Amino acid sequence: MTSGADLRTLRKSRALTLAQLAEAMGRSLGWMSQVERDVSRISAEDLAKLAQILDVAPSLLIQPKAETPREEGRIVRADRRRSLGHRHDGLIEALISPDLTDSFEIVHSTFLPGKALPEPVHRETQEVGFMLSGRLDLSFGDQKFTVGPGDSFRIRNEPYLWANPYRETAVALWVISPPIY
Structure with a gap:
């Protein structure tokens, strides 16, 4: 599961707009917005592509489940x-x-x-x-x-x-x- 809030922080730290990230992903602005709001889940392929665009390890985009x-x-x-x-x-x-x-x-x-x-x-x-x-x-x-x-x-x-x-x-x-x- 990705953390939309973390994704938003990373995107902003790289001075990317939501529209620019959506374009780089080859996806719609609406889809990208849903991912950042934790409304839509993303595939492993999309996760890998996001990590590449943001220049981070894919594991950083996966929010580990809390113990409780x-x-x-x-x-x-x-x-x-x-x-x-x-x-x-x-x-x-x-x-x-x-x-x-x-x-x-x-x-x-x-x-x-x-x-x-x-x-x-x-x-x-x-x-x-x-x-x-x-x-x-x-x-x-x-x-x-x-x-x-x-x-x-x-x-x-x-x-x-x-x-x-x-x-x-x-x-x-x-x-x-x-x-x-």
Whole structure:
């Protein structure tokens, strides 16, 4: 089951109108509107196409069923996190937030040993990371830092690089505003 509210957030974060997304999908504006309002269900094929257009993992578009109805939209069990896929080699991410409808999202990021971003990432966001384990090298322009367990960092709409040249996996919680995944 997709979350229409999450779909709307992703569409807007990519500066797409409902009509533009419908056109890219090869579907009617009415159908797209129904999907965003959770009135219509979508096929696996449409889900894959939406994910491709929005440049997200298909799993992000599937709202996992809450363990109990009272937990829906409030509690995310560890075994029910939505995978964000593998946008970068050596980075595994999962959504910790219940959905994308808040002004921020929280992501669990795992950086594999010996991996690094090949090119700087620049997002129009404000981000704060908190290191849970391992070490990570961060670069902001010509400034370089190494962060470890208990350290935090902030990125404000600027290019950055990360690298894990170490032997152990690094894990961080990442708060991103506005939601982009």
